[in-house]
Amino acid sequence: MLRTPKVLIIDDEPLMRMSISDALKSEGFSVKETGLGKEGITLFRDYSFDVVITDLRLPDLDGIEVLKACKRYSPDTMVILITAHGSVDTAVEAMKYGAYDYITKPFSMDEMLLMVKRLIRYKDLEEENFLLKEQVEGRYNFSGIIGQSERMKELFENVKTVSHTDSTVLILGESGTGKELVANAIHYNSPRKNEPFVKISCAALPETLLEAELFGYEKGAFTGAVKQKKGRFELANKGTFFLDEIGEISQTIQVKLLRVLQEKKIDRLGGTETLSVDVRIICATQRDLKKEVQKGTFREDLYYRLNVVPVTLPSLRERQGDIMLLANHFLKYFAEQHKKTIKGFSIEAMELLLKYNFPGNVRELENAVERAVVMGKTEEIQPWDLPEEITNMGDCFKVIQNMQNYEHLSKAIKDFERQYITKVLEETKGNKSLAAKLLGVSRKTLWEKCKILEIVKDAG
Ligand SMILES: Nc1ncnc2c1ncn2[C@@H]1O[C@H](COP(=O)(O)OP(=O)(O)OP(=O)(O)O)[C@@H](O)[C@H]1O
Ligand SMILES: [Mg+2]
CATH class of the missing domain: 1.10.10.60 (Homeodomain-like)
Known part of the structure; x- marks a missing residue:
């Protein structure tokens, strides 16, 4: 809880008042109580409460009138009605006037506590969410990487430090955690930022093509090599070369790569001349390279050459506190892109997002929000706008x-x-x-x- 929640109890039965009050106080809540509706109204006019719990039947007023007054004087206060068995219909009716929930007598104090706690959590979420919307453009955004959790703050510091150097960086992390974003941030915050930034995904190409792409070739080096082509290492000269999915390269390419890293020299395929290159290397992989080394599928010497400065991205489930920050960031972005007026997430949708474990990390969240923006028909994203994996109703x-x-x-x-x-x-x-x-x-x-x-x- 962010602060001490304040609750007002309006009930003419002293025993009931005392039981609820004791239960709430034992959980650290601050509580005021009264047996009269009118006095209750004066209290929430003069003080602010997070929650008002009122009996539906009071000696001087009925609970609905108290509810209406509360909504008028203190719209942010949430109201819970206590009803007797026969008056459930009235309570249902009261939901229309903005009651948050009702509880039917007899109830246990545990039930009551649960209801109030859930309500406070809602309010905290709403407040937090409001603050996040304000902050998303500010200090929690480093080169387009959003995060406010400790893990991300640490990461920002590491990325800043390493950007100023020429060291080889190995970026590790599950799929969709933002490895490519980090590679971009390193290059564009480095002294090489005005020089070329060349990327290649090692998983996308078969071995021979990858080799030709990396090192280039001379005319006639192989069938189809109709003219000379510069390799990406050459193109990246003086700048940065980002080798994505480095865990996927074959043993042959591993050997060749090791040579470039050691000697800073390349040979075009079919060429006779050795070229010197000045390239800063950044690699990324979602594999556990250390394990690959133990298994013998990745060369140990190459691993140590690449793993000079490791940067590990936390999964989204390790930084739960960033979920709504990111969700709001994507909401704003996609609402603008799709020209929709969507202001935020309903509390229920937020709860679902916070409960989900995001195996696809930020990418999955980004896709879910885009889909919700496109599908959404109201000003708030609702649970049914979210994918089935998240609502878990399938x-x-x-x-x-x-x-x-x-x-x-x-x-x-x-x-x-x-x-x-x-x-x-x-x-x-x-x-x-x-x-x-x-x-x-x-x-x-x-x-x-x-x-x-x-x-x-x-x-x-
Ligand atoms: N911290 C973040 N802030 C904002 N956007 C993010 C963040 N992390 C990831 N994204 C977004 O999520 C998507 C996936 O990020 P990225 O491509 O960098 O992940 P990746 O780790 O390279 O994933 P893969 O291993 O699957 O290639 C991108 O659209 C990226 O902009
Ligand atoms: Mg990637």
């Missing part, structure tokens, strides 16, 4: 595959509905608002379905 359909006997359609549908809703409620950890949104139904419908289908768990 396996619900396995229910159908697992069915064993043929049954009447109406029963099968009911069974499916029950399993599907239960699964979504599990996925959303009992968050009924999110579950209803993901299912595309109102909270009231969800509540009714839970009742009809006898889904007890978190049915509210």
